[in-house]
Amino acid sequence: MKVLVTGATGMIGQELVKVLHQNNVQVNYLSTSKDKLVSKENYKGFYWNPETNEIDTSAFDDVSVIYHLAGATVAKRWTTAYKKEILDSRIIPTRLLFSTLENNPNQVTQVISASAIGIYPDSLGSIYNEENTGVDDSFLGEVVQKWEKEVDAFKKLNILVTKIRIGIVLSNKGGALPQMVTPIKYGVGAAFGSGKQYQSWIHVEDLVSIFYYTQISELDGTYNAVAPHPITNANMTKEIAKVLNRPLWLPNIPKFLMKMVLGEMHVLVFSSQSVSALKILNQGYQFKFATIEKALADLLK
Template sequence: MKVLITGATGMIGQELVVFLLKNNVKVNYLSTSKDKLVSKENYKGYYWNPIANDIDLKAFEGVSVIYHLAGATVAKRWTSFYKKEILESRILPTKLLFTTLQNNSHQVNQIVSASAVGIYPDSLEFIYNEENKNVDASFLGKVVQKWENEVDAFNALNILVSKIRIGIVLSNKGGALPKIVAPIKYGFGATFGSGSQSQSWIHIDDLIHIFHFVTSNKLEGVYNAISPYPISNKEMTMAIAKFLKRPLWLPNIPKLVMKLILGEMYILLFSSQNVSALKILNQGYQFKYATIDKALISLLK
């Protein structure tokens, strides 16, 4: 089996590549940086430039599945310029993949695209599943909606479309966890606002296995990739502090303070999405790290 990965050099992409190669899956990947292209027997890089509609057609040779992970990080101050980059880094690559497959012969039968639970409205009350049609009014909610709509276009090519809505990814190699751990480790940990906002999270290993599970079982449609046990911001902070044996003595950080520091991006810390994992569980997926305690033992030991 051979797959094509976009965003292969990101945190999630790198872990997915390692997993696939260990399982004897051949990997092609697309990169906008020619310096990051390598050519090995089972791992080959190809250049693309979505802004210029430029792509190496050799990347698709023998490929049956596309893992589409490309997209600029949202964990960077949302200036008007950067908001444009966040959106275009998801829309333009998706359009280029679609038109390339539309206009050329290929063997692709499934695209598995990253998405985000940020599409769900901010709420302290609702538990969201994949059937929910409401979209959060924030910039992030609108980005995810437009992103998913572009991915849906592949249905017209008779390609199976799978969208993985990802929560907070916990990894010791990057992402949110090191940033959460650092202040707690040095005695400056604190919850944000009331701390009651739900944080739907997932261990990096479970996320990678869900991508593979969706492919192996040819699952179509939207799937939430989050632990079956979302926790509040306060519970997350307390669990990490307990594991590190550090006190939490600072008062909660007010929303206004973080809004002044981070600008519009502050919603990443204060938005609440309690998201259900029941759909993927009903398909037979078994989480290795279902609870935050198991996840922290794995990542912080």
């Protein structure tokens, strides 16, 4: 079997490729960087440039499933120009994939796209599942709503569309965890604001396993990729300190201070989304790291 992956060289993409290879799946991938193109029997790179509408259509040869992970990181200061890049990096490549499939013969039966739980409104009391239709009134809410609308277009081509709404990804190779760990490791860690905001997290191994699970199970629709037990920011901070055996003595970091430091991006650490994993559990997926204790013990050992 052969699949095509966008964003294959990113943190999540690299882990997904490992899982695919472990299951004897051949991987084609698209890259905007010609020096990142390699050609092996089970891993072959093809050039694309969504900004100029360029794409090597041979990347689709014998491909039955597309994993679409491409998109600029949101963990970078949100200037007006960078906000445009965040949105464009999700919309423009998706449209190029769609037009390529629409205008060229192919064997693609499923598109599995990354999405984000940032679509759910900020709330300390609500528990969100995939049926929730509310959209957060933040920039992130707008991005995810527009992104998912573009992904849904593949349904017009009679292709299964699977959207994976990703929570806070915990990995020791990048993302949020190293940034949470560093101040705690040096004895200056503290919760943000009230610390009561819920953080729906997922171990990177479970995340990529869910992506693959939706392929082999031919699941379409929207699925939350979060562990079954969300945790408050205060408890997340305490659990990291416990694993690292470090004290927490500083008062909580006030919201106004982080707003000064991070600007609009401060919503990443202050918004609260308690998100349900029940839908993917009901489809038979079994989490390897269902609790924060188990996840942190693995990642911080």
